[in-house]
Amino acid sequence: MALDQQQALLFGVAAAVRLLLFTAFPSLPSLLAGRVEVSTPVTSFKRLQEGLFLYTHNVSPYDGGVFHQAPLLLPLFSLLPNPSYHPFATNVVFTVVDLLSAYALAQVAESGQAAVTRLFTSSRKDLRWSSAAIAAGFLFNPFTVATCVARSTSALTNLCILTAMAKASQGASITFILAISFASYLALHPILLFPPLALLCYDTRTARTKHAPNPWMFAILHTLGLAVASGALLVVSAVLTGSWDFLAATYGVRLLLPDLTPNVGLWWYFFTEMFDSFREFFLGVFWLHVASYMPGLTIRLYRQPLFVATTLTGIFAIFTPYPSIADASLYLSLVPLFRHLFPVMRYTFLASSSILYTSFLGPAFYHLWIYAGSGNANFFYAITLVWSLGLSVIVGDSLYAALRDELDVDRPELRGKEVKRI
């Protein structure tokens, strides 16, 4: 797929904006990298630099409480010149990562899987935005720009997730498996995206070839492929760092939450205030809660796997232990793919205004708590609650719209009428 002129212009402008921000405000990257809304302990660029420093000085970066990111990032970033003195190469890398993500998103949009799948064709399928518009929505989303300028490694996770979606919607099994295993290797929770995206991959493969592949064989082969790819990544990491310590320092930290640095999610304050004897129990409950959405959504909406994957990214942005605005930007950029659902959504004003409200009040309340001392932790906590509530309203509302859209196809006589859930 060649880049047409419109896309080239879009990507050029997006790259220019990022590089301009990097060069015109040299202190902006470190300022944003220090914001808790943008950088979490598992994605912060400053911690990556610390890990790199220890790695290049032959101290195991995982024998410490600072670095919790995937081992393969270390040799990758050690190839670049030291970002403290020569930040340009790193800035270019993160800009390119954003452009590649936008390109993958455009591919997803062009595949048309959002509205027309093998088993389901939306009655409003002509209501859609162009792929360039959707890519622009991603590239010029202030959350994405902030993530890119803060050089948070969640940009890489987002790239892997979007690539996995793009490849799944094109039916390219091998690249899809590679992308999803990279994503889960970097951030663990994207592994939950595998079933819906495998389903999407199966759908496109079936639609492309005349005779459908055996679904069981397809599932087994893909699961095996994922296991092999993830296993290979882990083994390479172990060889690279010389031990398996990285498992506890990366995935162990995500699972057990020893670092309670504030973020926009729901976990940190809950586990700060949790009674010690119940900590393990609630950690189990919270993780079970995150994982529980995947089977339910995949079974109920098996005809629209891309929508399931999108909704799951929304769930990740709310309910994972270390969410940041990067996760929200991924979800909010995927939602415009479902332009045909917008007329059926009911609470768009409420959701968008609460997101806007928290985007402005969040940093202000954090300042009141940490710097001004005139507020306490509850100020910021309240904002994270509203933020999570706003996002979950979008998730729930779009889910309602998707189900309503299915109903319009299944029972055209109810179209436009009031319905009830029983």
Place this chain on the structure above:
Amino acid sequence: MLSSLAFLLLHVLLAGAAASSEYDERLLLRPLPQSSLLASFTFRSTEPASTFSQQNLRYFPRSLGQILQHAHTEELHLRFSVGRWDAENWGQRPSYGAREGGTGVELWAWVEAQSEEEAFSRWLTLTNALSGLFCASLNFIDATKTIRPVMSFQPEGDHKNASNLHVLHGTLPHEVVCTENLTPFLKLLPCKGKAGISSLLDGHKLFDAAWQTMSIDVRPVCDAVSSTCSVEMEQTVDMVLDVDRAKRPRDNPIPRPLPIDEIECDTSKPYNAADTCYPLDKTAEPAWNLTEVFGRPLKGDCPLTEQAGDNANTVCLNIPPERTVQVNTSGEYAETQFSSGTLRCYKLPTGADFDLVLPKQQMTTGLVLAKPPLYAARSINGHGQERGSVQAIIKNPSATEPVEFVYLESLPWFMKPYLHTLRARVDTSPESPIRETYYRPAVDRQRGTHLELKMVIPPASTLTLTYDFEKAILRYTEYPPDANRGFDVAPAVVRLLSPNSQDKKGIYLRTTSLLLPLPTPDFSMPYNVIILTSTVMALGFGNIFNLLVRRFVGVDEAQTVGTGGVGGVVRGKLNRLKALLGKG
């Protein structure tokens, strides 16, 4: 220069005394500028190694000896300190800082063990036992507060099997040193504070001092010639008293301004009048005596000290020769002078009170204070409770000699330094002063950061060391009751490698401790947080699963199908049953 010679001489005297006698005690008094007075108490006892191992102890306290044997501790150093040594005004530290500790409690020991794990378990035994002995929270020295220094500490004693020795170091910067630590300290002495110079030690004055440090050092000493070994225990108390403050009567301790006619005014000031006065700096040495300054009389000699010839100089004064000293005692005493009169030593009478009285005197000559080899200061930069940076400024005052030293930081785990931001600059040369780095990063709730830097500072230069750190937010149960006061960070320890000291004690200096404010959660609302967060999660979960498990029907159809939920299911079953029965 003379005075520093005298200072050295005293050390030599003390060292000579140790070999010949089994118990020996000394007090050195030395006026410092701004009417301060340094008092250094040294109590030293030795026990032959053979009788020590059989617990046949004479002067060595049995309680401590048994603890050391039980914990397989070969060498022990314990410090209780309060305050700050003002090196700018007071000069070189007593014993070159080797008997000084960081603010709070500091403990390091060489433990004999086959493995690191065994060494650590013996270390825990030691800290717990010492905690009981000294009424201090030493049992809180756990894995997060223990480090294993690599370059900063060298054994002072003569050890036979050095390969099995493990050095462990722990600090409690938050510990408030007070009277309950002094009482067990005095009980370890043969005269137990009833006689001898230890009778001067009073908690009210000791812990009111501008700076004080109590130390206990146990080490094995072997004579190379006779190849006999003994265990030496040295207890010291160093304190800097403010003479004016110490002289206040105990029943009326509130300072009140002098009547204006008793103050010497600077008449050159334009506002000088009958009712306004700018006090002149006092040039005269203040008057003081032992009883007034220490709050108790010196109750004669401790009869257990070995009395022989020149070594019986228990109380020494390091003052200019022109200063008048009167001795007040009913017993027999002897005075000896060393170093052309700058060091006057007294042999104490037995069984009679002894007092030294120094009247107020206008001096023409002063003592030359020895300059310290390094000045060190450390502080936290930045604001807010999220992150900050530490800045240590180390100054080499010597015009000719470069100084090589080891800088040791032992940081709590919730203060997370970024080593890639560590910068060391010397103002006189662009070259990096860091020669060697040892770094062991912290692991959350398991161990603290351990950083050792070997650095060289060129003559007449200032070294600035900075690094960034981030503050962790803790679980609400991990905060102390006064959470908003902040957390204490242990002082940095600086050990000089070159110029090296003459003996094995080494030359040390310590910075002050730091106060680290951490972000605090709201302690009053664990229930509210659990409820509110659960509500948001339940809203999301309920909304989504409500949509997933139910199906849509038209509003008009809802009646015929029946309502959803358990009731609807039951009603549906009932309807089917009725229909079946009706058919039958």
